[in-house]
Amino acid sequence: MKLYDMELSGNCYKVRLLLALLGRKFDSVPMNLKAGEHKKPEYLAINPMGKVPALDDGGFVIRDSQAILVYLAGKYGAGKWWPDDANGQGEVMQWLSLSANEMINGCAIARAIPKFKRPGDLPAAQAIAKGALSILEGHLAKHDWLALGRPTIADIACYPYAALVWEGEVPLDPYPALRAWFKRIKALPGYVGMPGIDGK
Amino acid sequence: MKLYDMELSGNCYKVRLLLALLGRKFDSVPMNLKAGEHKKPEYLAINPMGKVPALDDGGFVIRDSQAILVYLAGKYGAGKWWPDDANGQGEVMQWLSLSANEMINGCAIARAIPKFKRPGDLPAAQAIAKGALSILEGHLAKHDWLALGRPTIADIACYPYAALVWEGEVPLDPYPALRAWFKRIKALPGYVGMPGIDGK
Numbered sequence: 001m002k003l004y005d006m007e008l009s010g011n012c013y014k015v016r017l018l019l020a021l022l023g024r025k026f027d028s029v030p031m032n033l034k035a036g037e038h039k040k041p042e043y044l045a046i047n048p049m050g051k052v053p054a055l056d057d058g059g060f061v062i063r064d065s066q067a068i069l070v071y072l073a074g075k076y077g078a079g080k081w082w083p084d085d086a087n088g089q090g091e092v093m094q095w096l097s098l099s100a101n102e103m104i105n106g107c108a109i110a111r112a113i114p115k116f117k118r119p120g121d122l123p124a125a126q127a128i129a130k131g132a133l134s135i136l137e138g139h140l141a142k143h144d145w146l147a148l149g150r151p152t153i154a155d156i157a158c159y160p161y162a163a164l165v166w167e168g169e170v171p172l173d174p175y176p177a178l179r180a181w182f183k184r185i186k187a188l189p190g191y192v193g194m195p196g197i198d199g200k
Numbered sequence: 201m202k203l204y205d206m207e208l209s210g211n212c213y214k215v216r217l218l219l220a221l222l223g224r225k226f227d228s229v230p231m232n233l234k235a236g237e238h239k240k241p242e243y244l245a246i247n248p249m250g251k252v253p254a255l256d257d258g259g260f261v262i263r264d265s266q267a268i269l270v271y272l273a274g275k276y277g278a279g280k281w282w283p284d285d286a287n288g289q290g291e292v293m294q295w296l297s298l299s300a301n302e303m304i305n306g307c308a309i310a311r312a313i314p315k316f317k318r319p320g321d322l323p324a325a326q327a328i329a330k331g332a333l334s335i336l337e338g339h340l341a342k343h344d345w346l347a348l349g350r351p352t353i354a355d356i357a358c359y360p361y362a363a364l365v366w367e368g369e370v371p372l373d374p375y376p377a378l379r380a381w382f383k384r385i386k387a388l389p390g391y392v393g394m395p396g397i398d399g400k
Contacts, residue, residue: 048335049298062290064297071290084284090262090271093296097264098249100300138248 001026002056004046006033010108010160011065012053013194018069018156020192022076066096069153081153091147095154099161102132107161110168122169129170133178136162140177144184151188159185163197201226202256204246206233210308210360211265212253213394218269218356220392222276266296269353281353291347295354299361302332307361310368322369329370333378336362340377344384351388359385363397 003019005012005028019026031037031052039050047054047063054063055071062071073082083089106128112118113125136158139146146154163182166172172179185191203219205212205228219226231237231252239250247254247263254263255271262271273282283289306328312318313325336358339346346354363382366372372379385391 048338060287060290062294064294066297067290067293070293071286074286074289086271086274087260089274090260090267093267093270094262094264096293097266097296097300100297101304104301105305135248 001058002029003027004029004031004043004052004054004056006031006052008195009052010111010164010194011051011104013160013197014065014156015053015055015068015072016194017160017192018072018081018153021081021156021188021190022072023190024072024076064100066100066157069157070096073153081151081156083148083152088148092152092154095146096157098132098135099157102128102135103158103161106130106132107165107168107170110170111161111164112168114169115167126168126170129165129168133162133165133170133175136181137175137177140181144181151185155181155185160194160197167196201258202229203227204229204231204243204252204254204256206231206252208395209252210311210364210394211251211304213360213397214265214356215253215255215268215272216394217360217392218272218281218353221281221356221388221390222272223390224272224276264300266300266357269296269357273353281351281356283348283352288348292352292354295346296357298332298335299357302328302335303358303361306330306332307365307368307370310370311361311364312368314369315367326368326370329365329368333362333365333370333375336381337375337377340381344381351385355381355385360394360397367396 001024003012003015003026007030031043037043038052044050046056046061049063051063053065053068054061055068062068070082082092106125109120110122110125110129113120113122143149145151146158162178201224203212203215203226207230231243237243238252244250246256246261249263251263253265253268254261255268262268270282282292306325309320310322310325310329313320313322343349345351346358362378
């Protein structure tokens with residue numbers, strides 16, 4: 001199994017984290033984004049969107065971190081991280097959409113502007129980030145996990161950019177339930193971290 | 201089954217379209233967004249994100265159009281619109297993520313600025329929209345449907361804001377494969393439209 005990967009990408013880290021929790025070995029193929037490797041024809045044939053991550057599992061090629069989580073959890077997770085039933089899948093999906101939209105356009109963009117010197121509107125991204133963090137905080141104040149009363153790919157999808165948001169100059173102090181959830185995730189057997197994730 | 205609904209919302213229309221294709225009856229609960237009904241405590245108890253659509257299916261309450269599509273297709277679609285296997289779900293999910301992110305932040309926002317007089321950066325949204333439309337066009341130039349070689353919720357999720365994007369002043373002329381796909385979708389048994397979708 002090959003993961004087109006970048007160490008500092010929260011989206012790539014999601015996939016590495018699930019693979020670690022599943023105990024699956026894989027080959028990381030580091031992509032040099034600064035050199036534009038993700039926009040070259042060879043990579044666009046793998047992912048026409050020109051983004052990391054993408055996964056090649058024995059010739060089955062799939063892009064997008066949420067899609068990869070659904071695939072890996074369904075294939076190798078025996079129902080543990082992604083349920084089989086419609087109600088359960090719907091419940092988890094609510095958080096995969098938050099992860100695909102607000103966690104990226106808020107938390108990840110707010111981080112990328114100061115950290116990677118990306119152009120963008122930092123206050124606008126921080127406002128979206130705070131909205132998403134409030135939704136997570138409100139839920140986690142009453143529940144240990146985002147869905148189904150147990151750890152699922154809902155948690156794995158939302159965790160990285162929530163835990164990295166301090167790099168986007170959004171302090172985590174107002175979110176105690178979120179910080180308690182980080183600790184529960186870090187205690188999962190097989191857990192691996194990434195640079196920045198334990199910075200606060 | 202109750203759908204918290206708004207006629208001109210592409211996200212609500214996605215759900216109405218799938219329900220029509222599935223032949224399921226439902227009660228539409230029209231939300232008056234101009235009057236701020238979606239931000240009142242009664243509705244925030246249903247959807248803390250304060251957005252439409254949300255669905256109440258006999259007490260099972262679910263928000264987010266992509267999550268609702270997964271739930272309804274899984275519950276009532278007998279594997280037709282959302283497959284049971286990991287590879288198939290992963291393949292469809294790639295497009296649900298495009299729908300949750302770029303189709304909203306590009307196509308839907310570009311439409312909302314002129315149509316609903318929403319504040320925002322129209323050229324920036326149009327650029328994201330064109331990127332997403334190019335990805336769809338590239339795929340549809342070689343395939344009749346977005347995933348699995350047949351109509352799925354991947355198509356239903358991406359279709360509305362693609363077909364409405366001309367209202368965001370993004371002409372559809374450069375996208376012949378997309379326009380041919382619109383025709384295939386409109387020919388599906390049970391298909392229903394919405395205002396603006398047949399405007400071009």
